[in-house]
Amino acid sequence: MGILADLFYPFRRPAQPPARPATGFFTDTTLCIGCKACEVACKQWNQLPSDGFNFTGDSYDNTQALSGTTWRHVVFVEQFPQPQKTESGFAPEALDIEALLAEPPAGRWLMMSDVCKHCGIAPCEIACPTGALIVNEFSNIYVQNDICNGCGYCVAACPFGVIARSPLDGHAHKCTLCYDRQRDDMPPACAKACPTGSIQFGPIDELRVRAHARLEELDARGVSGAYLYGDSPSASYSALNAFFLLIDKPDRYGLPNDPERPQLHLRGDYLRAAFGTLAALAVIAASLMSHVF
Template sequence: MPNSLFGPLDPAPEAGYVDAPPRVGFFTDTSVCIGCKACEVACKEWNAIPDTGFNLLGQSYDNTGGLSANSWRHVAFIEQPRASTGAGTDVPGAFAGLPVGPSVSAQTAVVASTTTVPTGTEPGITPAVDALAAAATIGTSSSGSSGTQFLGMPGSDLPGRTIDAPRSDFRWLMMSNVCKHCTHAGCLDVCPTGALFRTEFGTVVVQDDICNGCGYCIPACPYGVIDRREDDGRAWKCTMCYDRIGDGLRPACATACPTESIQYGELDELRERAAARVAALHEQGVESARLYGHDPSDGVGGDGAFFLLLDEPEVYGLPPDPVVATRDLPQMWKKAGLAALTMAAAVVVSFSGRRR
């Protein structure tokens, strides 16, 4: 297994687990996300998370706005307007307050070959309705065959499919965001009570009965994931359904996702699958497809939850170069120790000179 800046890619053995199982994680393929919010609902349902209100933000179909103590999964709706000239340049400010990034041509679409929609259910998870599955498979191949199912976003027509007056003045980028379960988690480094701990699966979990609400973990997270609830002050975030995966079940969000945009499994296998998916999209002409959070040599040692994006990370509200705040602590302590030894040696030399 490759090494990161912080040691082995799998952090569970470093946390003291003997014969730890393979590290698990999320691969979220935003190219097939249809914005159904089934993951948000399943997450709240299984984890008994309080509601965050039912009023739209007034800007888009996004009614939660971001990750918070009461939103452990957040589906972002990023509306990108196109220039009226048809050129590949977006119009800043056309959607106030929303990020604007490079556009795509009206013919560019995301194609997911042999995509299967899960039909089984698992305990405690409400299955996605058939209408969502139908929305995910909204076309057939140009030859009329139903063997290939196409998936895409509004604003881009699908290959081999012609509709009346297709929308080409904007596109939607949809993304289900979540805690990254970093290889080197700053929140773990700064927690004074041990409320945050590394599981045998390599994930990071908050024990709410131990958290004292100090809030140190909040600025330590380079992604702004962790948040405190106003009513009790304790920190909360995604646990990757630690109680479910320990019993051999998939996390609630991955179980409910009708298009398999959220994929759960062993991290090494997910990385291979993601690389193949990006290569396939590039072959289909979607050059903007790229992975985010998969690199073990980045500023957090790689993420346990990584993403396939269709634009720059900033467009999705993600930091382009995340760095864990405690990354340099080991070197700082070494330098401080060396400085202390040097000072002590200087004091000894000084006193011995005086005695002479």
């Protein structure tokens, strides 16, 4: 009975909950102080295991990347002048305190709390052959852990390198946008824990208005180069339900400059495969029908 139940369980289709207003994250990187409270809150609420007590030597970033067991990752980007190397080591004058304290500053530190982008048209959800990845009632991309069989196709499809297969259970995992908390009208744990308001949660339309107001505010304060990443669709990619305010190129933060939906050329790829098949079939048929022993 148990085996039969396991066999047929995934084919059951319970009624879908009614749609709710689309929600998402707006991450203002200019407010991030790199405290990693979001990483900790995410681990704690979702009961995710530790990734080990590692020292990478890469700034303050010992997490390194999003993974099946890390759904928030604070990226640290150091942009300071590199000390000149001389025969006796690094030149001390390049670390002159006066130069470091000068206005405008000679360098800066970029920090960004990275997370699943909950894409408007999500390549992982399109690619998933089991239907484990779904768009839930909040328009968030959610992995049904009781359905996923760990085929890994979503990992190959994600242009942001977000979703990953966990070595612990062999299933794919990523940020759920705290689906369980949202259902109880609570904000996601990371947004709740963020002390500076860098991670903002809410209805996506409201977040977009807030983000544009913030851009105007930064512009009025003389902060140049600030822009929104993923708030609107591009020619090759949908809008993101978790979008960012950045002040440098996307790839400086570990984001693709021009993300492209992998299924963009799918119809053409199918047609080219059919063309190759027909060409091979024509060679075989012509050879069989014309060849004389």
